[in-house]
Amino acid sequence: MTASKSYAAGSAKASLAPFSFERRDPREHDVVIDIQYCGVCHSDIHQARDEWGGATFPMVPGHEIAGVVAAVGSKVTKHKVGDKVGVGCFVDSCRTCTSCQRGLEQYCTNGATWTYNAKDKDGATTYGGYSDKIVVDENYALRMPKNLPLDACAPLLCAGITLYSPLKHWQAGPGKKVAIVGMGGLGHMGVKIAHALGAEVTVLSHTLKKIDDGKRMGANHFYATSDRATFPKLKGYFDLIVNTVSADVDWNEYLKLLRVDGTMVLVGLPEKPLSVGAFSLTGGRHSLAGSAIGGIGETQEMLDFCDQHKIACDIEVIPIQKINEAYERVLKSDVRYRFVIDMASLKSR
Ligand code: NAP
Ligand code: ZN
Numbered sequence: 418m419t420a421s422k423s424y425a426a427g428s429a430k431a432s433l434a435p436f437s438f439e440r441r442d443p444r445e446h447d448v449v450i451d452i453q454y455c456g457v458c459h460s461d462i463h464q465a466r467d468e469w470g471g472a473t474f475p476m477v478p479g480h481e482i483a484g485v486v487a488a489v490g491s492k493v494t495k496h497k498v499g500d501k502v503g504v505g506c507f508v509d510s511c512r513t514c515t516s517c518q519r520g521l522e523q524y525c526t527n528g529a530t531w532t533y534n535a536k537d538k539d540g541a542t543t544y545g546g547y548s549d550k551i552v553v554d555e556n557y558a559l560r561m562p563k564n565l566p567l568d569a570c571a572p573l574l575c576a577g578i579t580l581y582s583p584l585k586h587w588q589a590g591p592g593k594k595v596a597i598v599g600m601g602g603l604g605h606m607g608v609k610i611a612h613a614l615g616a617e618v619t620v621l622s623h624t625l626k627k628i629d630d631g632k633r634m635g636a637n638h639f640y641a642t643s644d645r646a647t648f649p650k651l652k653g654y655f656d657l658i659v660n661t662v663s664a665d666v667d668w669n670e671y672l673k674l675l676r677v678d679g680t681m682v683l684v685g686l687p688e689k690p691l692s693v694g695a696f697s698l699t700g701g702r703h704s705l706a707g708s709a710i711g712g713i714g715e716t717q718e719m720l721d722f723c724d725q726h727k728i729a730c731d732i733e734v735i736p737i738q739k740i741n742e743a744y745e746r747v748l749k750s751d752v753r754y755r756f757v758i759d760m761a762s763l764k765s766r
């Protein structure tokens with residue numbers, strides 16, 4: 418076992434604070450990763466505050482992990498010491514169920530092993546990326562883009578793939594009108610990726626404050642949802658709406674923005690159950706769907722796509738000592754557009 422430094426939440430009401438624990442010794446197929454950067458996802462806040470229930474403490478959040486391979490087990494073939502690698506939201510899965518066989522490990526019917534706030538196959542608690550190192554099976558580590566800065570690529574491991582997967586699945590591309598609702602960590606990646614796929618992109622944001630950024634990232638149109646004229650104006654317009662909002666909104670209003678046969682995909686995870694009227698769906702053969710991150714193969718495809726199209730995240734790098742302040746700022750939508758922790762700061766605590 419190796420001692421690892423981290424920041425952890427001791428309870429749902431506690432601030433994150435320094436915490437030490439042990440990582441397992443590498444097995445034959447494990448890689449040991451020196452974590453250099455870790456993105457701060459809104460899901461980290463939901464879980465550290467136990468907003469989804471069932472949280473276990475102490476909890477070391479973090480599932481947008483980017484670093485360098487420091488050591489490899491004797492049978493590792495996919496990565497070598499010195500490689501830039503990443504780890505996303507899960508570190509293992511059963512590998513045999515239909516979902517795993519289809520490369521949809523995130524939907525593993527036996528339950529994927531989440532990167533933190535979970536138990537691994539041996540029953541040990543998993544600890545995430547707000548730490549100096551992680552030990553993970555080579556099959557669950559990704560090759561990071563070669564031509565882009567590692568810090569700005571860390572959030573691709575969750576925010577990037579969470580938007581790439583539904584955009585690909587529902588065929589965003591030339592001739593398709595796509596709306597991205599909420600321009601936060603996930604949403605801003607949705608704008609960049611949908612634009613790179615060739616779709617016409619519209620951002621639906623609270624206000625017009627982020628309009629210049631949205632247009633710079635590739636949005637063709639940008640509307641404020643606080644302006645009541647927006648909804649009647651865009652009625653029946655979109656082929657696809659990807660909703661990243663983490664709060665309870667009037668879902669029926671958004672469904673009316675779909676054209677006949679259009680789909681709204683939820684990726685945001687508000688605490689409350691949705692309230693949807695049947696007429697919002699039957700009125701235009703509309704589909705309401707959900708999507709979670711992406712499988713290992715698709716995540717690698719997304720990283721390669723981003724490398725090729727020079728797409729990285731807009732980030733604000735922080736030392737880990739500022740994590741509690743960063744959480745408060747995410748809750749106020751006061752981040753352009755993702756916080757990334759520089760893990761070198763752990764050494765200076
Ligand atoms: P974020 O950076 O906080 O962005 C959320 C955005 O939603 C905000 O920037 C804001 O955009 C909008 N918003 C926030 N509060 C709102 C309100 N009360 N009414 C309307 N709009 C509001 O969060 P994130 O990291 O992108 O995550 C978003 C959600 O996705 C979270 O619930 C997270 O847990 C979930 N998530 C899901 C997956 C998945 O696999 N499905 C993966 C990662 C995260 P504007 O300022 O533009 O309005
Ligand atoms: Zn996430």
Ligand code: ZN
Binds near residue numbers: 513518528
């Ligand atoms: Zn499985």
